């Protein structure tokens with residue numbers, strides 16, 4: 001099997017680096033892709049579960065745009081709904097009528113929520129959720145999980161990151177994941193001063209195994225929040241609609257006060273949503289928050305169609321099953337070469353790591369070899385599965401993985 005060349009990607013990146021800070025910033029930055037020379041940087045075309053880069057290389061995509069793609073690229077129903085909407089109106093004076101239709105659909109779909117507020121990015125709504133929690137409680141502090149990610153606003157970034165100041169983290173308390181006593185201690189040390197607890201449904205750090213909640217974890221967190229008047233916020237931006245159509249809190253059996261959605265909500269169209277309980281509706285109504293493009297009708301029409309389709313086909317169930325098929329296959333192939341491929345997280349958004357080499361070098365090289373043969377795998381971040389991934393895609397992926405393991409075995413020999 002031939003390996004890909006990325007000449008045009010690299011040429012474009014050189015041009016970009018002259019006019020765009022670090023060429024490609026944020027989560028699309030080549031920095032964590034090791035070695036970066038083994039990865040494409042620029043996309044030319046996409047369809048279903050695949051994309052083609054500017055060099056003409058074809059990839060089965062296991063990153064799904066880092067989460068927004070869930071029904072497959074260029075999904076005809078979603079794109080038609082968006083196109084139809086844009087032909088009549090998009091960004092105008094006055095809210096679009098489709099906004100009401102989408103809100104009604106989402107309130108019916110998500111059992112834990114009674115209302116919805118739309119924005120654009122994930123950080124818009126995680127940020128808003130903390131403002132609502134503070135206004136509702138009259139308190140300052142927000143408890144979050146060490147290594148958790150809720151967006152790029154300065155208070156959410158890990159302390160010490162460029163551009164942030166100490167005061168940004170002044171009212172943030174970071175506790176370890178799955179550590180109920182740490183939450184109890186935080187409550188004890190900050191009496192009547194904790195406004196909100198925010199966490200993802202399960203823990204998704206980068207460069208590390210993902211961690212499910214311990215048995216009873218969410219119920220205990222919920223009980224502590226209720227007892228101490230703390231607003232319970234679940235950041236379902238990445239996990240949302242990849243575990244349960246009613247939100248990941250349904251999957252884990254707890255009831256948050258606020259739920260943040262984004263990513264898969266509109267299959268790639270720009271929209272996020274904050275949903276919440278009746279008790280917080282009036283507070284939310286008085287906390288001012290808006291944006292230039294937040295009333296754009298096209299992404300709302302796309303979101304409505306995406307959710308209808310995900311519900312119709314039970315998308316989360318489908319991708320959990322597809323992911324399982326893929327992962328069982330990959331673990332089996334790895335074993336034939338003497339490698340232990342450890343899978344953590346949900347099968348619809350798994351994190352993988354070859355445990356034989358703790359330094360992750362061998363794992364990074366294997367992911368790069370797979371990518372260079374057409375199965376786009378990252379080594380530092382969880383992957384994503386979509387409803388467009390077929391059995392044929394999985395079969396082809398397993399063949400690519402097998403070839404890549406052969407190369408890795410030759411390279412590392414019996415060292416691992």
Ligand SMILES: Cc1ncc(COP(=O)(O)O)c(C=O)c1O
Pocket residue numbers: 120121122123124126149150151152200235236237238239262
């Ligand atoms: C769990 C989680 N929360 C929040 C965000 C922030 O979303 P956005 O980048 O759209 O602001 C992300 C983005 O990756 C995320 O994964």
